[in-house]
Amino acid sequence: MKIVVLVKEVPDSYGERKLNLTTGLADREASEKVLDEITGRAVEAAVSYAESADEVEIALLSMGPESAESTLRKTLAMGGDSAHHVVDEALLGADLTLTAQVLAAAVQKIGFDLVIAGDASSDGAGGLLPAMVAEQLGVAHATSLDSLQISAEAVTGERAGYGGTVSVQAQLPAVVSVTERLPDPRFPGFKGIMQAKKKPLETYSLADLGVDASADVPRSIMLSVSQTPARTAGEKITDEGDAGKRLAEYLIEKKVV
Amino acid sequence: MAEQNVLVFLPVLPSGELVGSAAGLLGAAAQLGTPVGVLVAGAGQGQAAAQAAGELGAAKVYLTENDDAPTTLTAPALEAVAAAWEATDPEAVLVPNDIDGRDIAARLAVRTSSAVAADAVGVHRDAEGVVAEHSVYGSAFTTESAPTHGALIITLREGAVEARAEAAQPEVITLDAAQPKSAAAVITGFAENVEASSRPDLRSAKIVVSGGRGLGSKEGFGLAEQLADALGAGLGASRAAVDAGYAPYSLQVGQTGVSVAPDLYIALGISGAVQHQAGMQTAKTIVAINKDPEAPIFDIADFGIVGDAFEVVPQLIETIKAKAQ
Numbered sequence: 001m002k003i004v005v006l007v008k009e010v011p012d013s014y015g016e017r018k019l020n021l022t023t024g025l026a027d028r029e030a031s032e033k034v035l036d037e038i039t040g041r042a043v044e045a046a047v048s049y050a051e052s053a054d055e056v057e058i059a060l061l062s063m064g065p066e067s068a069e070s071t072l073r074k075t076l077a078m079g080g081d082s083a084h085h086v087v088d089e090a091l092l093g094a095d096l097t098l099t100a101q102v103l104a105a106a107v108q109k110i111g112f113d114l115v116i117a118g119d120a121s122s123d124g125a126g127g128l129l130p131a132m133v134a135e136q137l138g139v140a141h142a143t144s145l146d147s148l149q150i151s152a153e154a155v156t157g158e159r160a161g162y163g164g165t166v167s168v169q170a171q172l173p174a175v176v177s178v179t180e181r182l183p184d185p186r187f188p189g190f191k192g193i194m195q196a197k198k199k200p201l202e203t204y205s206l207a208d209l210g211v212d213a214s215a216d217v218p219r220s221i222m223l224s225v226s227q228t229p230a231r232t233a234g235e236k237i238t239d240e241g242d243a244g245k246r247l248a249e250y251l252i253e254k255k256v257v
Numbered sequence: 258m259a260e261q262n263v264l265v266f267l268p269v270l271p272s273g274e275l276v277g278s279a280a281g282l283l284g285a286a287a288q289l290g291t292p293v294g295v296l297v298a299g300a301g302q303g304q305a306a307a308q309a310a311g312e313l314g315a316a317k318v319y320l321t322e323n324d325d326a327p328t329t330l331t332a333p334a335l336e337a338v339a340a341a342w343e344a345t346d347p348e349a350v351l352v353p354n355d356i357d358g359r360d361i362a363a364r365l366a367v368r369t370s371s372a373v374a375a376d377a378v379g380v381h382r383d384a385e386g387v388v389a390e391h392s393v394y395g396s397a398f399t400t401e402s403a404p405t406h407g408a409l410i411i412t413l414r415e416g417a418v419e420a421r422a423e424a425a426q427p428e429v430i431t432l433d434a435a436q437p438k439s440a441a442a443v444i445t446g447f448a449e450n451v452e453a454s455s456r457p458d459l460r461s462a463k464i465v466v467s468g469g470r471g472l473g474s475k476e477g478f479g480l481a482e483q484l485a486d487a488l489g490a491g492l493g494a495s496r497a498a499v500d501a502g503y504a505p506y507s508l509q510v511g512q513t514g515v516s517v518a519p520d521l522y523i524a525l526g527i528s529g530a531v532q533h534q535a536g537m538q539t540a541k542t543i544v545a546i547n548k549d550p551e552a553p554i555f556d557i558a559d560f561g562i563v564g565d566a567f568e569v570v571p572q573l574i575e576t577i578k579a580k581a582q
């Protein structure tokens with residue numbers, strides 16, 4: 001079985017994150033790049049399945065700037081057999097539709113039985129990409145899974161639905177996305193880091209994938225970007241036995257209760 | 258020019274009621290054009306749900322009734338929205354930014370080759386057409402997006418739009434359930450949530466009380482529940498509280514949980530990590546109770562109390578109850 005994991009590099013949410021106020025794009029200089037947290041869980045799900053089953057091959061795929069290569073290498077240290085990096089100037093500021101088209105084309109090229117992604121990354125949090133890739137590939141999706149079981153023929157799991165929890169099953173080939181309810185990713189050991197250096201890492205341009213970023217199809221464009229004024233601290237008191245009363249008075253005065 | 262159609266996917270709960278996000282979705286749609294609801298309901302539930310959609314502003318409703326509980330994931334709703342799209346040639350499609358809504362938006366966008374606006378917090382119209390407003394990086398930035406051409410498919414953050422549409426007497430058009438056009442996963446089971454309380458939904462509540470790891474135990478977390486009930490508030494939690502098992506994941510507020518924007522947010526025993534702030538810092542008034550005077554939550558709190566939540570909160574509840582009498 002061949003599993004492709006969608007890997008995303010994001011600005012570290014612990015640090016300051018900025019948008020360029022002219023282009024509206026992420027200011028890449030402003031923050032540290034890290035592997036998206038939920039992506040790490042997606043990789044873990046693939047790697048732990050590969051350890052329990054025969055003949056499982058894992059390909060890690062990322063679309064992103066040059067810097068994504070080091071994130072892919074770090075991710076390879078957790079496990080996986082190969083890495084695939086789509087990098088092309090024309091992808092700067094790519095919208096969701098184009099990104100999904102590119103990732104689907106790369107997944108096709110690599111070959112797949114199962115695609116695993118995180119359900120929403122910490123920077124964009126669109127949460128749309130996995131199902132868009134599924135539609136592009138013409139296969140079933142099972143997104144935002146809080147639990148995941150993989151077998152040679154199918155995937156099963158549970159996810160939140162309207163008014164309850166839904167159990168789902170998809171025959172392979174399929175695309176799944178997982179939530180942060182899945183197990184934590186492992187720390188790559190020294191051995192993993194050494195092995196990762198020798199694993200193949202292939203790069204692709206848009207031409208390699210046969211995708212035209214300037215095709216005349218509807219795109220989402222950013223019209224404006226502005227910085228929201230930071231919130232400031234208001235009144236702060238130390239409890240001297242009457243803070244509950246004082247808070248009640250504050251809330252009543254503000255007419256919020 | 259005639260008003261443009263705006264399709265709105267309105268999820269129906271197993272009980273037959275519309276989900277809480279319906280009012281905001283129709284309110285947003287009315288800011289853009291004529292709200293046209295798309296409903297997929299259980300047998301016998303459709304007409305009542307369509308009327309409810311009308312009360313919230315739907316001028317027209319495309320209704321599909323299923324005899325049995327759905328057995329395929331996303332497909333019934335997706336095909337209903339796609340059929341309504343064919344019939345109405347909409348200028349925009351609004352779906353809730355929840356798991357099912359995102360799946361519908363994603364597949365529809367690829368199928369119709371349309372631009373998408375994910376996690377919008379508002380919508381408006383300019384000279385060129387539909388514009389979606391977004392709040393980025395935990396609301397540190399505000400952006401606006403629009404399609405180069407064609408309809409815009411929008412996933413709308415729950416609770417973000419306060420505008421409400423005027424009630425309408427909807428024209429109801431019945432659609433037959435369509436065969437799925439894409440491969441789909443099957444639904445093998447459904448466990449209905451057993452909600453013990455009648456607390457308002459976290460996403461749309463005017464007041465939210467959240468508890469953190471500082472409440473120390475599942476029993477301690479009961480303090481947040483008591484305050485929520487005294488105030489008629491929705492209940493939330495930090496990730497640390499969820500991880501410790503004090504509260505279910507569905508209550509997690511923050512970057513990887515729910516984003517809320519209530520009139521009042523009260524944080525009990527929550528330190529205020531950036532990832533938590535990302536989900537609540539657009540609340541109108543923020544109150545924090547924390548033992549640690551250095552906790553970052555105080556940087557964004559309008560009223561901060563350095564103290565023990567277990568001493569402050571009971572007094573707060575008592576005082577409010579006394580005032581109410």
Ligand SMILES: Cc1cc2nc3c(=O)[nH]c(=O)nc-3n(C[C@H](O)[C@H](O)[C@H](O)COP(=O)(O)OP(=O)(O)OC[C@H]3O[C@@H](n4cnc5c(N)ncnc54)[C@H](O)[C@@H]3O)c2cc1C
Nearest residue numbers: 469470471495496497511512513514526528532547548566
């Ligand atoms: C990628 C990523 C995504 C994340 N997403 C989220 C998210 O969506 N939501 C989220 O909440 N977190 C998220 N986190 C986790 C976040 O970084 C924090 O770890 C978490 O918010 C801490 O929760 P807490 O404030 O309850 O716990 P702590 O940080 O442990 O704080 C507990 C607080 O309680 C106070 N306290 C203790 N006893 C009392 C008492 N008796 N009375 C009053 N105060 C008391 C302490 O002083 C302390 O400040 C994310 C982290 C990462 C890396």
